[in-house]
Amino acid sequence: MIENLDMSLVDWSRGQFALTAMFHWLFVPLTLGLSFILAFMETIYVKTGDEFWKRTTKFWMTIFGINFAIGVATGIILEFEFGTNWSNYSWFVGDIFGAPLAIEGIMAFFLESTFIAVMFFGWNKVGKKFHLLSTWLVAIGANLSALWILVANAWMQNPVGMFFNPETARNEMVNFWEVLFSQSAVNKFLHTISSGFVLGALVVIGISSWYLLKRREQLMAKRSMIVASVFGLLSGLFLIFTGDSSARDIARDQPMKFAAMEALYEGKTRAPLVLAGALRGEEAGSGLGEREFLFRIEVPGVLSYMVHLDPAGFVPGILDLVRGNEEHGVLSLEEKISRGTVAMEALRELKDIRDTDSERYSELLARFSDEEWVENHFRYFGYGYFRGKDPATVIPHVPIAFYSFHLMVFLGGFFVLVFLATLYWGIRDQMDNKRWFLRIALWTIPLAYIASQAGWVLSEMGRQPWVIQDLMPTFAAVSRIDTETVQITFWLFAVTFTALLIAELSIMFKQVKSGPKEGEK
Amino acid sequence: METKKPNLAVRIFRFYYDGFRSMTVGRKLWLIILIKLFIMFAVFRLFFFRDFLEERFDTDEQKSDYVIETLTNF
Numbered sequence: 215m216i217e218n219l220d221m222s223l224v225d226w227s228r229g230q231f232a233l234t235a236m237f238h239w240l241f242v243p244l245t246l247g248l249s250f251i252l253a254f255m256e257t258i259y260v261k262t263g264d265e266f267w268k269r270t271t272k273f274w275m276t277i278f279g280i281n282f283a284i285g286v287a288t289g290i291i292l293e294f295e296f297g298t299n300w301s302n303y304s305w306f307v308g309d310i311f312g313a314p315l316a317i318e319g320i321m322a323f324f325l326e327s328t329f330i331a332v333m334f335f336g337w338n339k340v341g342k343k344f345h346l347l348s349t350w351l352v353a354i355g356a357n358l359s360a361l362w363i364l365v366a367n368a369w370m371q372n373p374v375g376m377f378f379n380p381e382t383a384r385n386e387m388v389n390f391w392e393v394l395f396s397q398s399a400v401n402k403f404l405h406t407i408s409s410g411f412v413l414g415a416l417v418v419i420g421i422s423s424w425y426l427l428k429r430r431e432q433l434m435a436k437r438s439m440i441v442a443s444v445f446g447l448l449s450g451l452f453l454i455f456t457g458d459s460s461a462r463d464i465a466r467d468q469p470m471k472f473a474a475m476e477a478l479y480e481g482k483t484r485a486p487l488v489l490a491g492a493l494r495g496e497e498a499g500s501g502l503g504e505r506e507f508l509f510r511i512e513v514p515g516v517l518s519y520m521v522h523l524d525p526a527g528f529v530p531g532i533l534d535l536v537r538g539n540e541e542h543g544v545l546s547l548e549e550k551i552s553r554g555t556v557a558m559e560a561l562r563e564l565k566d567i568r569d570t571d572s573e574r575y576s577e578l579l580a581r582f583s584d585e586e587w588v589e590n591h592f593r594y595f596g597y598g599y600f601r602g603k604d605p606a607t608v609i610p611h612v613p614i615a616f617y618s619f620h621l622m623v624f625l626g627g628f629f630v631l632v633f634l635a636t637l638y639w640g641i642r643d644q645m646d647n648k649r650w651f652l653r654i655a656l657w658t659i660p661l662a663y664i665a666s667q668a669g670w671v672l673s674e675m676g677r678q679p680w681v682i683q684d685l686m687p688t689f690a691a692v693s694r695i696d697t698e699t700v701q702i703t704f705w706l707f708a709v710t711f712t713a714l715l716i717a718e719l720s721i722m723f724k725q726v727k728s729g730p731k732e733g734e735k
Numbered sequence: 736m737e738t739k740k741p742n743l744a745v746r747i748f749r750f751y752y753d754g755f756r757s758m759t760v761g762r763k764l765w766l767i768i769l770i771k772l773f774i775m776f777a778v779f780r781l782f783f784f785r786d787f788l789e790e791r792f793d794t795d796e797q798k799s800d801y802v803i804e805t806l807t808n809f
Contacts, residue, residue: 279764283761283768284767294779294784297785297787297789298786298787301786301788305788305798305799305802331750331751334761335751335754336750382799383802383803383806558806558807559807561803561806561807562803562807565800565803690806694805695787703779703784706779710774714767714771717767725760
């Protein structure tokens with residue numbers, strides 16, 4: 215069946231999922247970051263009793279409300295797609311995905327129906343402290359709501375805490391805490407929300423810069439910039455720390471993605487970190503899509519240090535991961551395929567003999583509970599699909615992984631400089647004279663979104679061909695439906711989401727232009 | 736004379752009612768939310784996003800068999 219699979223169905227299904235996820239992610243990070251900035255501003259208001267901070271909080275709350283209203287529920291589409299376009303995958307992941315998404319749904323419901331209402335409708339109707347508590351709970355709740363989907367995503371990158379039931383072909387959660395607190399889940403959550411904090415801070419700084427350029431709302435703009443730059447700077451530094459931890463997770467659990475991020479083909483001890491570089495358009499002669507560097511600036515030993523905290527550590531390259539490297543204990547692709555095929559054939563035989571040979575059936579069933587067999591064979595289940603295929607099919611698109619990673623890191627560093635400069639000139643009250651910087655800060659808003667999307671492109675494109683690391687390749691996960699249906703829904707989504715985006719931008723621009731008004735909801 | 740305080744349910748209802756009535760930007764946003772939810776659930780969900788396995792099979796066993804068949808027939 216897989217052999218007869220129309221690959222355009224896989225491509226359109228992937229394209230559709232990417233489109234919806236990327237549109238969804240245009241709305242989410244601002245909610246994550248701006249909600250905390252509101253909470254800080256309102257805390258200052260409650261502490262000082264200064265009405266200026268109430269007015270400022272209310273203005274940014276309106277911006278938050280516009281983004282929240284347009285973005286809310288756009289993620290539900292992704293859940294529709296799981297059941298329709300990715301039915302094999304949905305069945306295979308079992309309750310691992312169901313439980314976190316259900317918790318997210320319940321949390322989002324309570325958050326949206328109660329505390330957001332108090333936050334928007336409760337001014338002068340509930341006590342100051344209760345209102346402030348609601349604002350903080352919205353911020354914490356919004357970020358916790360993101361936790362569950364990120365845990366589910368981290369599980370796909372590093373499946374842990376489950377048992378594969380061969381009778382149902384479903385993974386069953388055996389250790390909720392292992393799924394929730396796996397290193398990849400914790401790092402993914404922290405890295406993702408801190409990227410949202412940085413984006414939220416940059417949006418506040420960017421809009422405030424526009425006011426200063428127009429010489430309007432100057433006091434609100436300057437004070438907002440200071441709050442946002444402190445929050446952004448701390449978040450930016452934390453983002454670098456969690457990014458470093460995430461890189462180690464990737465090197466451990468997804469070494470092919472890690473090698474692709476750095477376009478590292480030959481494994482090395484004292485492996486250098488490429489700070490900047492460009493890849494040649496044409497492929498080199500290895501037959502594995504190898505790209506050579508046109509130029510690169512690199513720092514010796516840093517990549518090894520990132521992975522092993524030791525500059526002499528060995529980092530496997532793409533060719534090592536395909537051909538194997540006995541000296542450094544790297545299994546070859548051929549070996550993984552052979553082990554995966556054993557697991558796949560066991561699952562197939564189990565189904566075939568279910569009603570005819572009970573003794574053999576029990577024997578095969580026992581294998582899936584045997585930890586050693588699972589570790590040596592089932593762990594490589596997905597590689598069984600690559601038997602007889604071109605080895606290049608297990609390598610992600612290297613230029614996409616390389617450029618998205620380096621763009622994200624470069625912009626992340628640039629954002630920290632923007633926060634430092636904003637804070638320095640903001641505290642010294644010199645921002646009015648730095649009109650060139652105000653223009654840069656304004657144009658940093660789209661860059662924040664580009665960096666945020668680049669992070670997801672790296673995460674999801676870099677892990678190809680896997681939808682669940684080493685267990686299920688993307689092409690095995692899709693439902694056998696008509697490609698035309700997927701094409702129709704792709705364009706329907708494109709139109710709907712574009713309309714939503716235009717609506718958001720036009721309402722937001724109008725709101726920013728009109729500025730803060732007392733009592734606006 | 737002291738006026739009696741309305742009960743909690745009435746106060747919550749009034750809180751939301753007054754909140755919605757006094758909205759300005761929010762009215763437009765609510766309209767967008769309602770249109771969006773209508774498109775998602777009444778159009779996308781109903782006509783385009785039927786659950787693939789749910790629609791074709793009645794029992795979990797049939798679904799398992801189908802998925803195993805698909806996953807292992809390569």
